[in-house]
Structures are given as structure tokens and as C-alpha cells.
Amino acid sequence: MLSKELIAVSSIPIILSTLIDGESYGYEIIKKVKEVSNGKILYSDGTLYPVLRKLEDKEFILSEWRIAENQKRRRYYTITQKGLLQLKEEKQSWEFMNELLNNLWTPSLT
Numbered sequence: 415m416l417s418k419e420l421i422a423v424s425s426i427p428i429i430l431s432t433l434i435d436g437e438s439y440g441y442e443i444i445k446k447v448k449e450v451s452n453g454k455i456l457y458s459d460g461t462l463y464p465v466l467r468k469l470e471d472k473e474f475i476l477s478e479w480r481i482a483e484n485q486k487r488r489r490y491y492t493i494t495q496k497g498l499l500q501l502k503e504e505k506q507s508w509e510f511m512n513e514l515l516n517n518l519w520t521p522s523l524t
Contacts, residue, residue: 416454425465427504428455430474433493434501439482440466440489466491474500 432443444457469475474497482488493501 421455424508425457425461426469426474427501427508429462429465429469430493430497430501430504433475433491433497437490437492439491443491469497472500473497 428447429443432438432446438446440459440462444459444462447455447457466475466477470477470491473494475491475493477489477491479487479489
């Protein structure tokens with residue numbers, strides 16, 4: 415079971431990563447994260463949308479309201495150049511932390 419703290423701290427790189435291949439809307443982001451994490455990360459609306467607002471405030475993403483094919487209004491999110499740069503920084507930080515933890519854990523936890 416993943417801790418809520420770990421899920422919270424990883425939400426920015428996870429959400430930015432879902433937007434690398436193109437725009438998406440909230441439910442689609444939730445579905446993709448659930449699928450890629452094999453059901454271990456389950457964002458709710460109450461978890462996702464505040465992070466999306468934070469990312470938009472920092473200009474890491476842009477949003478636009480549109481009418482979808484099913485005639486429902488959806489807010490589509492797109493990563494910006496600034497967001498891509500932030501994602502690169504996040505990736506470097508996570509790679510460093512992963513290497514550090516692996517070095518500290520090996521071989522005592524194997």
C-alpha cells in the first residue's frame with residue numbers, strides 16, 4: 415500500500431507526465447494514472463483538481479473549456495514549455511532519490 419504522503423509528493427511529476435503525449439481532461443488523467451499504476455494510485459476529483467489548479471497557477475499547464483463529442487463541457491489540459499522544464503527537473507530529483515535509497519537499502523533489505 416502506498417502512503418498518502420508519497421502519492422501527494424509525486425502527484426506533480428505524475429500529472430505532468432500524463433500530459434506529455436498530448437492534451438487530456440480530468441477523468442482521462444485519473445483513468446490513465448490508475449491504469450499505469452495497476453490500480454495502486456487512485457486519484458479522486460478532490461485530489462486531482464487542486465493539483466491541476468496549482469500547476470496552472472505556476473504556468474506548467476494551460477487549460478481550455480470545450481464541448482466534447484458527447485456534448486458535455488470538459489476542461490482540457492496541456493503541458494507548457496515551462497511545465498516540460500519542470501518535469502525534467504522533477505525527473506532528475508526522483509532519479510537521484512531513487513539511487514540514494516537503493517544505495518542505502520542494498521544489501522540490508524534484500
